[in-house]
Amino acid sequence: MNLLNVFDQINAVDPEFSDRISPRREAIKNLASISGKVTLAAIPFLISELFKKAYGATAPTDVNGVLNYALTLEYLEAEYYTMGVAKAGLIPSGRPLGAITTIRDHEVAHVNFLKQVLGNKAVSKPTFDFTAGGTFGNVFSNYDTFLAVAQAFEDTGVRAYKGQAGILLGNRVVLTAALQIHSVEARHASHIRQMRRARGGGAADQKPWITGSNDTGIGAVVDPIYAGENNVTQAGVDITNLSGPMGKISTNAATQSFDEPLSAEAVLNIAGLFIKA
Structure with a gap:
């Protein structure tokens, strides 16, 4: 994966992105030259940290x-x-x-x-x-x-x-x-x-x-796709405390009933x- 390509695409829609992360660009370039499983596993964390520093808590x-x-x-x-x-x-x-x-x-x-x-x-x-x-x-x-x-x-x-x-x-x-x-x-x-x-x-x-969270049978590699899908609380209401046709609504039914962003x-x-x- 070319990390700099990801950042260049973000910069195309937010010209200030480079300035926001400029102190870290050399580190990014060095990271981009590293290959191997350790780097691949670290990418989600590293990108997340850069976004937090560049935008606070949000993306563009x-x-x-x-x-x-x-x-x-x-x-x-x-x-x-x-x-x-x-x-x-x-x-x-x-x-x-x-x-x-x-x-x-x-x-x-x-x-x-x-x-x-x-x-x-x-x-x-x-x-x-x-x-x-x-x-x-x-x-x-x-x-x-x-x-x-x-x-x-x-x-x-x-x-x-x-x-x-x-x-x-x-x-x-x-x-x-x-x-x-x-x-x-x-x-x-x-x-x-x-x-x-x-x-x-x-x-x-x-x-x-x-x-x-992750009912795919594919394995942990796709865990980030389903992070948070085990949520059972919507608008402050714990769905598992509500009554259903067979008693209390189950945890599985509660997670199935609401998709998470x-x-x-x-x-x-x-x-x-x-x-x-």
Whole structure:
């Protein structure tokens, strides 16, 4: 992963970003030259710390910044499904290939829409490494791995849009479009989860919705995508204290009933693992 590329894309929508982190740029350059598993594991923490120092507790808050943030995610998803559909023999013919092709077309439409809205403010498409530095080395040769990574992307996308919706409240037209994309991403996530369930094996218990923190069966590598999904308190109300048809609402039902947002910095940490340059 090229850390400086991530920062350059942020700088495109927030010209003051470089100034905010300038005392740390040499450290960033040195870090970017280091390779290996230790560096990869440390990236989420390091980026998070830089954002905290650059912005306090928040990422950029302007509309264009949010749209470019969304565009980067849509680039990732569109490229992923485009490569998957193009890989001969990866996706079974019939309904599975039809579904993934449809999802690909949706993601490409999202990219084209966001680029049209942003005009010359749109960031360029990064170069992606869908193996995440070798973590998913067989992503385009093993259909189950392909679906697992697809689920991770879709679940991230749903939470990402939710996390930034508040910034768009002042622009109803853009907010409406973002929410329309958000709901389609949610449908993608649900369908991919059901496709994994239909495969059986370790994914046989997969449900169309998220239960607690990391119900994917993929492993700890995707834990950041589901951080906070075990929350059972909404608007100050502990859902597990409410009555249901069979007594108190269970913890699982409480977590399933409400999706949680992801912060911009958390999403950038996740997406950054798949950005090569």
